[in-house]
Amino acid sequence: MICVGIDVAKDKHDCFILSSKGEVLADVFTIQNSAEGFDRLLQTIRRCARPEDKIKVGLEATGHYSYNILGFLLDNGLDTYIINPLHTNLCRKSLSLRKTKTDRVDARTIAAMLMSDVDLKSYTDTAYHNEEPKSLARYRFDKVRERAKLKQSVSRLVTILFPELEKLVSLLHTASVYALLSELPGAKQVAGAHLTHLKAVLSDASKGRYGRDMATTLRETARCSVGSVMPAKSLELQHTIRMIHELDAEIEDIDSGYWRSYGRYDPCRNRRLLPLRLAG
Numbered sequence: 215m216i217c218v219g220i221d222v223a224k225d226k227h228d229c230f231i232l233s234s235k236g237e238v239l240a241d242v243f244t245i246q247n248s249a250e251g252f253d254r255l256l257q258t259i260r261r262c263a264r265p266e267d268k269i270k271v272g273l274e275a276t277g278h279y280s281y282n283i284l285g286f287l288l289d290n291g292l293d294t295y296i297i298n299p300l301h302t303n304l305c306r307k308s309l310s311l312r313k314t315k316t317d318r319v320d321a322r323t324i325a326a327m328l329m330s331d332v333d334l335k336s337y338t339d340t341a342y343h344n345e346e347p348k349s350l351a352r353y354r355f356d357k358v359r360e361r362a363k364l365k366q367s368v369s370r371l372v373t374i375l376f377p378e379l380e381k382l383v384s385l386l387h388t389a390s391v392y393a394l395l396s397e398l399p400g401a402k403q404v405a406g407a408h409l410t411h412l413k414a415v416l417s418d419a420s421k422g423r424y425g426r427d428m429a430t431t432l433r434e435t436a437r438c439s440v441g442s443v444m445p446a447k448s449l450e451l452q453h454t455i456r457m458i459h460e461l462d463a464e465i466e467d468i469d470s471g472y473w474r475s476y477g478r479y480d481p482c483r484n485r486r487l488l489p490l491r492l493a494g
Contacts, residue, residue: 368387378439393418
């Protein structure tokens with residue numbers, strides 16, 4: 215058996231190859247984080263190993279820096295182990311009196327940990343590819359959280375520009391209200407709008423739910439509103455609504471892509487529900 219320790223960094227990786235008998239097969243060498251560097255590592259491993267040798271490769275859990283080399287190792291059928299950096303640190307201290315962390319020491323330490331085989335579980339190809347839907351779910355969550363903050367901004371701006379509006383509609387964050395505020399971002403603008411135009415904006419956005427009566431009520435209320443006339447805030451409101459629409463489209467795109475690739479998405483539980491069977 216041979217053990218390969220890899221200390222991962224952003225632009226380069228330090229590697230060390232050790233036999234199960236403790237013989238150094240390849241002292242610490244550095245590869246670039248590139249296709250050529252990965253190929254050099256693979257060729258070096260193959261030169262050190264005999265056909266009957268079992269190969270174990272270990273690297274620290276360093277987030278996104280290790281993702282590409284991890285995929286490369288798995289694609290080439292190498293048993294790969296992800297090691298907690300805290301465990302590496304403890305092992306390094308037990309093996310050496312040196313208190314400073316160096317990449318060369320860590321590459322050796324990881325190889326030694328593989329040789330000792332202490333509570334290590336190999337990282338499977340399935341686990342590697344499961345990271346993608348997890349990553350997509352986290353990305354979606356960030357988009358939803360960003361949209362929620364923007365909706366809070368809309369509520370704040372409406373309170374300044376047209377505070378009476380919330381009492382006239384069932385919900386502020388609807389397509390019809392957003393359409394109204396995108397074109398008429400404040401009580402002053404609503405009060406000065408032509409009734410026919412105001413009715414058309416509401417009717418189109420609400421799919422006929424709001425008509426002439428609502429348009430009349432909104433305009434009369436706007437004429438008596440205590441809302442401030444602040445062009446900068448009105449512009450901010452329009453831009454904020456525009457960003458919400460963009461996020462709506464992005465979230466919808468994420469959900470449809472998730473369904474096509476992984477299965478139906480449950481936003482409440484932040485996980486997929488059913489596997490998707492693709493035709494053909």
